Amino acid sequence: MTSPHRLSLAGIGCGARTRTYTKLAMETPERYKINAAADPVRERTEAVRSYAPADEQVSVRLFENAEALLAEPKLADVAIIGTQDNYHYIPCQKALRLGYDILLEKPIAQTLREALQLRDLAEELNRRVLVCHVLRYTPFYNTIRDIITSGELGDIITFNANEGVGAWHFAHSFTRGHWGNSNTSTPMIVAKCCHDMDILYWLFGRKCESIASFGELTFFRKETLRSPRPERCVDWTTPVGEDPWDARKYATDAEARRWLRMVYDRADEATEEEIYEWLRTSPWGRDYLQCDNNQPDHQVGIMRFEGGMTGTFTMTAFEQGRHIEIYGTKGKLRAGVFYKNNGPGEITVQDHFGGPVRVIEVPEADGGYAGHGGGDWGLVNELYDDMVNVPTPADMKTSITQSAHSHVMAFAMEHARLTGQVINVADFERLVLEGTLQY
Numbered sequence: 001m002t003s004p005h006r007l008s009l010a011g012i013g014c015g016a017r018t019r020t021y022t023k024l025a026m027e028t029p030e031r032y033k034i035n036a037a038a039d040p041v042r043e044r045t046e047a048v049r050s051y052a053p054a055d056e057q058v059s060v061r062l063f064e065n066a067e068a069l070l071a072e073p074k075l076a077d078v079a080i081i082g083t084q085d086n087y088h089y090i091p092c093q094k095a096l097r098l099g100y101d102i103l104l105e106k107p108i109a110q111t112l113r114e115a116l117q118l119r120d121l122a123e124e125l126n127r128r129v130l131v132c133h134v135l136r137y138t139p140f141y142n143t144i145r146d147i148i149t150s151g152e153l154g155d156i157i158t159f160n161a162n163e164g165v166g167a168w169h170f171a172h173s174f175t176r177g178h179w180g181n182s183n184t185s186t187p188m189i190v191a192k193c194c195h196d197m198d199i200l201y202w203l204f205g206r207k208c209e210s211i212a213s214f215g216e217l218t219f220f221r222k223e224t225l226r227s228p229r230p231e232r233c234v235d236w237t238t239p240v241g242e243d244p245w246d247a248r249k250y251a252t253d254a255e256a257r258r259w260l261r262m263v264y265d266r267a268d269e270a271t272e273e274e275i276y277e278w279l280r281t282s283p284w285g286r287d288y289l290q291c292d293n294n295q296p297d298h299q300v301g302i303m304r305f306e307g308g309m310t311g312t313f314t315m316t317a318f319e320q321g322r323h324i325e326i327y328g329t330k331g332k333l334r335a336g337v338f339y340k341n342n343g344p345g346e347i348t349v350q351d352h353f354g355g356p357v358r359v360i361e362v363p364e365a366d367g368g369y370a371g372h373g374g375g376d377w378g379l380v381n382e383l384y385d386d387m388v389n390v391p392t393p394a395d396m397k398t399s400i401t402q403s404a405h406s407h408v409m410a411f412a413m414e415h416a417r418l419t420g421q422v423i424n425v426a427d428f429e430r431l432v433l434e435g436t437l438q439y
């Protein structure tokens, strides 16, 4: 591909996600350029600057926060909004008005109403907004989508989809971490599973019409504690790791240290003593049964889509990885981590009459990147096309117009869980937009 134009980037909120994207972008400096970065933590903006080619680093402008960067006239083609969930709407809206196109981390905004308003503003201003639904860019889901569109399965009648968040990940992110409390982030089904809602909509190309849901917080809560114990794991007297969710493992266990890297800037060089000290005050040092979390650790949804297709979705803390079964008039597809680990393969297709099981190999993630199954790399790769090569926002592989439906589905599923009702998705969207329902 020829690259007549280097797409310039301004990182707003230079935490784990923005650093991942800017680092990947700068592996193809003939296509991308970093012009600016904003974050209250100086090391993070400096890290973003360090990804630029050495002779360009001096011209990367660093700002203390989003407000300072957005007080300037437009500094780059694309603003990456990588701040936390409760601070997407304001910087995104400002950046759109300043003329930026946007790479916007999910969730689009903290409330559905704001998400829909951003969608409408982008449409009104004719700006390009790519929401980071990274699964769309994975070889795994692209392979499944190709099989569906090839007609090999016939008409799709029903599916079961599962998102196994993972027991440590759930405690790290959705109990102790940024997304443990829905009041300061978004409901679990939005924060984690807007990815799943988006991929279902994208795989089948049909909108969801109605939803019911159940789910609750059963295990990661105070009631699970059998006897009192200190609120900080560093004060426990049990052997380290006896309890599988012991936060002291951040200092002692290689896998836990990988998670630490996402929340502690000095994770790589820190000694065990330093990490223990950090655990005394950090949210990640808390007993996972004595936090202020309220996210359900399991939730199921049942859905009806256009044309009568039905499906179930399960989110649980107590499984690792996604898997899906899709049933069509000609055949069935089974795919995901469970099938990869238990055979015969990561994706299989079989007809209904005992025909051979076809095992489909998933191509290696381009560039060998494992992040989100290759999705991080795929998204950065596609960003250039979506921002530079396609003629209009409507031609993007992923535009906010499409991505917003995942948020309508996810918030509708939360409304169904909280009310016990079956939710008509189109009505729900209308009621939220007009302000009758508060989501």
Ligand SMILES: NC(=O)c1ccc[n+]([C@@H]2O[C@H](COP(=O)([O-])OP(=O)(O)OC[C@H]3O[C@@H](n4cnc5c(N)ncnc54)[C@H](O)[C@@H]3O)[C@@H](O)[C@H]2O)c1
Residues within 6 Å of the ligand: 012, 013, 014, 015, 016, 017, 018, 038, 039, 040, 041, 044, 064, 065, 066, 067, 082, 083, 084, 085, 087, 105, 106, 107, 132, 133, 134, 178, 262, 372
């Ligand atoms: N697409 C995905 O798969 C995926 C995965 C994880 C997280 N996310 C989403 O990405 C977003 C960022 O997550 P993260 O893990 O990188 O979080 P993070 O906490 O590492 O990064 C957020 C950054 O924003 C900075 N910040 C705070 N106030 C700011 C301000 N006023 N101006 C500028 N910067 C400010 C913080 O200092 C921090 O560095 C979240 O919305 C999260 O839900 C998406």
